[in-house]
Amino acid sequence: MKKLATYAVLGLASLVTLAPVIWTVLASMRPPAESLSADGSIIPSSFDLSSYSAVFEKVDMWLLILNSVLVTGAIALGQMLSAAMAGYVFARFEFRGKKMLFAFILATMMVPMQVTIVPVFMLIRGMHLADTLVALILPAIPTAFGTFLMRQYFLGLPAELGEAAELDGAGPWRTFRSIYAPLAMPGMAIVGILAFNFHWNEFFRPLILEISEKNFTLPLGLVSLQGNMGTGSVATVLAGVVISMIPAFLVFAFGQRTLREGLTAGSHR
Numbered sequence: 441m442k443k444l445a446t447y448a449v450l451g452l453a454s455l456v457t458l459a460p461v462i463w464t465v466l467a468s469m470r471p472p473a474e475s476l477s478a479d480g481s482i483i484p485s486s487f488d489l490s491s492y493s494a495v496f497e498k499v500d501m502w503l504l505i506l507n508s509v510l511v512t513g514a515i516a517l518g519q520m521l522s523a524a525m526a527g528y529v530f531a532r533f534e535f536r537g538k539k540m541l542f543a544f545i546l547a548t549m550m551v552p553m554q555v556t557i558v559p560v561f562m563l564i565r566g567m568h569l570a571d572t573l574v575a576l577i578l579p580a581i582p583t584a585f586g587t588f589l590m591r592q593y594f595l596g597l598p599a600e601l602g603e604a605a606e607l608d609g610a611g612p613w614r615t616f617r618s619i620y621a622p623l624a625m626p627g628m629a630i631v632g633i634l635a636f637n638f639h640w641n642e643f644f645r646p647l648i649l650e651i652s653e654k655n656f657t658l659p660l661g662l663v664s665l666q667g668n669m670g671t672g673s674v675a676t677v678l679a680g681v682v683i684s685m686i687p688a689f690l691v692f693a694f695g696q697r698t699l700r701e702g703l704t705a706g707s708h709r
Contacts (some may be wrong), residue, residue, distance in 0.1 A: 461685075468492070468678035474591045491679035495665065496674070501683065503654065506662040509687070511576045511657055516632040518571050518581035523631045524624060527590025532602060542591070549584045557648055564649060575649045576657070580639060586631040593627035594620060624636045624697045633695045 463482060463518040471488040495501060530542050564575045597620060605615040621628075650656060662680045 442560050464678050465682055468675050468682050470675045472690050488675075491673070491675040492683070494673070494676045495680045495683060499661055499664055499680070500653075501661075501680075504576050504656060504658045507573060507655060508640060508658040511573055512636050514577045515580045515639045516635040518577065519583045519635045520632045522581050522630040523583050523586030523590045524621060524628050525616070527588040527627075528620060528624075530587070530591045531594035532599070532620075533612075534706075543585055545584045553644060557645065561648060562708055567612075567695075570649070571651045571655060573655055576645060580635075580645075583631065583635070586635070589631060590624065593624055597623055629695060633691060636691050640691075 466482055466484060468491055469487045469489060470484040471486060471490075487528045526545075530538065560579050561570075564570050564579070569578070601619050601623075602615050605619055606651040610618070641659055642657070646657045650660065651663070662677075662684060665677045665680045
């Protein structure tokens with residue numbers, strides 16, 4: 441009985457969570473004439489995929505996807521490397537002001553992005569990188585949460601491994617690269633997956649830092665589809681939303697095992 445109640449609660453929670461996604465997918469398959477149907481029906485009277493082809497006709501989807509892949513992939517890789525190196529230093533090295541510096545890094549997580557966007561924009565403009573994809577990548581590579589997560593992960597690894605490597609003559613970089621980094625791959629994968637899912641859907645920074653349409657990412661480029669809502673073709677807008685969800689869904693689907701194992705690794709030590 442207890443197990444049945446657990447399944448019922450989990451099923452209800454899953455339904456509530458997935459209901460907007462299911463509605464979006466089904467509504468994107470409505471015929472254009474039924475886009476604004478107010479009869480309350482969820483399943484379309486007939487499935488029509490013309491809205492998906494209309495998306496590629498109205499916006500340069502391939503360019504938007506390419507820009508998003510380049511930006512999000514570079515940020516994910518950059519955060520994985522920077523968080524791993526910073527976390528390793530905070531976990532394995534002792535230096536003056538270490539605790540204060542780490543506390544300062546954690547404090548940056550409480551500062552809203554809207555507060556720092558103006559200084560970031562001024563720095564990007566001063567580096568002559570305004571209105572480029574690099575403007576989206578560089579400021580996003582440092583990650584306070586990733587540094588905290590990787591520090592905790594390295595603290596859970598045996599310190600004896602580093603001591604043995606030091607006795608064999610390995611330096612700090614060799615010890616990190618050959619011993620600790622391979623063992624920390626699950627933690628790095630967590631940082632990469634979370635970074636990919638967050639920045640794939642990011643809208644605010646591209647809106648501020650990008651001007652040229654050739655540098656738009658998917659969330660920013662899909663805004664131009666809102667004009668179809670005036671003609672009643674909501675299905676076209678939703679089709680663009682569904683297309684934008686596919687890469688993030690695939691990354692999570694293939695990485696969920698690594699994500700789950702990495703998050704629960706500390707409980708097994």
